Each structure stands twice: as structure tokens, then as C-alpha cells.
Amino acid sequence: MTKPLVALLSGAGVSTDSGIPDYRGPNGLWQRDPEAQKLVTYEFYMNDPEIRRRAWLMRHEVGTLRVRPNAAHLAVAKLERAGVPVRVITQNVDGLHQLAGLPARKVLELHGTARRFVCTGCHARGPMEDALARVEAGEPDPPCLECGGILKPATVMFGERLDPVVMGEAVAVTKACQVFVAVGTSLQVQPAADLAGVAADHGARLVVVNAEPTPYDDRADEVIREPIGTALPELLRRLGTPGNDWAANGG
Template sequence: MSILMGYITVMTDSLATSIATLQEMVHAADVVVGFTGAGISTESGVPDFRSPNSPWMRNRPIPFDVFVQSLDARREAWRRKFIMDDLYRDARPSQGHLGIAALIASGRMPAVITQNIDGLHQASGLADHQVIELHGNGTYAKCLQCGRRYELGWVRACFEASGDPPDCEACGGIIKSATISFGQAMPEDPVRRAQNLTLNCDLCLVVGSSLVVYPAAAFPVIAKENGAKLVIINREPTPLDGIADHVIRAEIGLVLSAFIPRN
């Protein structure tokens, strides 16, 4: 039995060997790029989108074009947003997040590319520039017209007081959660940074992603085709397991705890 950073588990010889192999691959690499998906945050209590009975299925995000065109849709979008926020407001970074933060602190990983919108990578100690958010960030809001940032507490207070979401105080534009909704264009700067990092890494470490959401899931493929090693850590099989150099199916926090310095 092994006790590792809060985990109590029976670690099989094969899992211990897999983790050791991962450590060797990371230490042999000059540039590691991290690519994270929902699985790293489910260990923090954040529900993922595709699991059976997921609360996201009951509170589906409103498509971008509908959100922009309809005040009723915006009311409903914010109502659903605040329901979901309440479900994981107490979420804290998992051991997986801390493992990624440790890899970045070591200098081996310049930044992490993430599909997540929960801000837990920043909460683990990473600076904004060390987190490349392909799908935006759900911890604040922005005006779609002028880009002014708004804190969610203010948006919620206005919404609950009047029944309508507020307009931008600067330009009168529509305020929206700073996430990338279905039908909304991917953010140019994060996509460009992700592509550059992917093309310059020699190890791509995919953590907790189902690798079915495109175009984001194309980045590990780009890395592999450009000559990088590909490692996938996920509890379930992914479509890219067949081209990966190393696959670990285990609890993410348990695996990445191996990179957290011991006091």
C-alpha cells in the first residue's frame, strides 16, 4: 500500500513502473507542453460535460449566436451559469493541478494548454501567462464589444436585483462570461501561443482530456506529427491512445504527485 500526497491506494507494480517511465521521459525532454482537460478538475469536484447525469446536461450552455440575438436567451444563460458556479464554488486545485504547477516551476514546461474554464490552474499558483486557455475562463465576464472585464459578483447582483443581465457600463455592449461558447470563434492569441508551443516541444503531456473536442484536440496530434513524444494520462481510453508513446490509465493526481517536491 502506498500513501502519496493525500492518496491512499494499492499501487501495483505496473502503475509504479508506468509512473517511473513517465518521470524518465519528462527528465529526458528539453521542452514539455502540458495539455489538460476536464479530468484534471473532476478530482477537484468540478463536473465534466459528458459524464452520465452531468449537471451540464441540465444546464447546457447557450450557443453564442442565440445568446447575442436574444435577451431571453441571455437571461437563461446567466441563470444556468450561476447554478453551475454554485455547484463547484468551493473547488480547489487537485494534486494534478499542483503537479502541473511543479513541472512549470521546474522550468521543464513553459506553460500549460487547457480546455478548462475553471481557473484552477491559476489557483494552483500559475500566472495568467503560464496558462493558455483555449476555451476562455468562466471566473469573470467581459463585454463582447469593448472587452471591458467585469467580476461575476457584480454581474450576479445586477441580475438578481432586476431579472436582467447588465449591459456594459462603458459602451452599452453585451456582457458575457469570458468563456468560448459553442459557435463562438476561438481566441486568436491563445491559439497562436498553443500552436507555437506545440511545434517547439519534444514531449506533449495530455492530462484528463477525452481528446474528442476539436479544434483543441488537434494540438497533441500536431505535436506528435512534429516529432514530439506523446503521453496520455486519463482514466478512460481516448482516440489518440493508439499513436501515444505512453498511456497511463489511473487517477491523475496520483500520477502527477510524483512531480511535486517533497519537503
């Protein structure tokens, strides 16, 4: 029996067990400190050197590059190693799916990656570690070494467009999959949230794993409110069970 193509749309809730706070939940970063949103808003970032200095300081102090994958990330990689066709469409920028062992070609990063920087002028790129080392050495707002332009993480900030190529690939995967798991995402940020509806429209079994209700719960075949660190590994274990026709019969 052909194994179903499993697409996972992963949001901030997948990485909270790794120590990365979510943004839109009841205790999310935007709720606790609305001003922090300016640090990742393109217009503010580009026009206010103080915003950039605060943003670089936050990146240095938060230590995102030091976090490690948790049980949810590892479960996805384990499913892929078991021979199940898996594609991850992630709203996260932490690179933890790849660190957990999922091949990079099977991860679509809708919002880019915080593990690299990009120059807004000449578009030079490099590892974020290099930029953060300059911050630690005393450069509060390190300019591009190639052209002197403003550096930013290679993420999609508020006010920037998603990469149309990456989004196109995400839509193609969503239309082709037999199982679509939306995990740790509020399904409120467009156009990523629309993928859940696209999956359902094309006949995929839709599963929502999230602590809070989402706008797509009423379209889901299954809604799971249990903690992601235990719920997702169990869900994916079912999918990886030999002979499991879970996509067709509902598990």
C-alpha cells in the same frame, strides 16, 4: 542536462476533483442535460433573453468562482517550481492552474476564462464577481454598464472562433516541446485535439491520461487510465526527478 519542455493539454477531467463536472464523459453535463448546451451556444445566448437568464442563474448557483485547485493543478505548479520548463494549454475556463500557483504567462486558455465578463457590444471587460453580484442583487440579465449591451463570460462559446493568437502560441509550444501530456480531455474537440498529433509529428513523447479512450491513444507512447488526481502527480514527479532523461528513454 537540459530539462525537457513539458506541454500539458488539460481538459475538463483535470477539474472534476474540484467539483466542476465534465461535459462529454459518460456522466457529463451534455449527456445528462442536452438542453444545457444552449446556455453556452452564442446564437441561442444572444437571441434569447430567457437563455441568458438561465445562464446567469446557473453561473450564480454553480459557484465556479468558489472552487479550489486540486492535486492535479497543484502538481503542475510544483513541477514548474522545480525548474522544469512547463506550459499549460487548457480547454478549461476555470482559472485553476493559475490559482494553484502556475504563472499566468505560462497558461494558454484556448476557450477563454469564466473569471471575467465581456460586453458583446463595446467589448468592455471586468471581473465576473461584479456581474454575479448584480445578478444576486436582482438583475437576471445584467446589461453592460458602459453601453447597455449584452454581457457574456469571457469564454469561447459554441459558434465562436478561438482567439487565433492564443491558438498560434499553443501550436508553437506544441511543436517545441519534448513531452506532451494530454490529460483529462477526450481529444475530440478541434482544433485543440489536433495538438496531440502535432506534438507526435514533431517528435515529442505523447502521454495520454484520461479515463476514457481517445482518438490519439494509438499514437501515444504511454496511455494512463488511472484517476487523474493520483496519476498526474506521479507522472509529473517522474518528470521532475533530477537526472531523469524520461523524454528520451521513456521513463
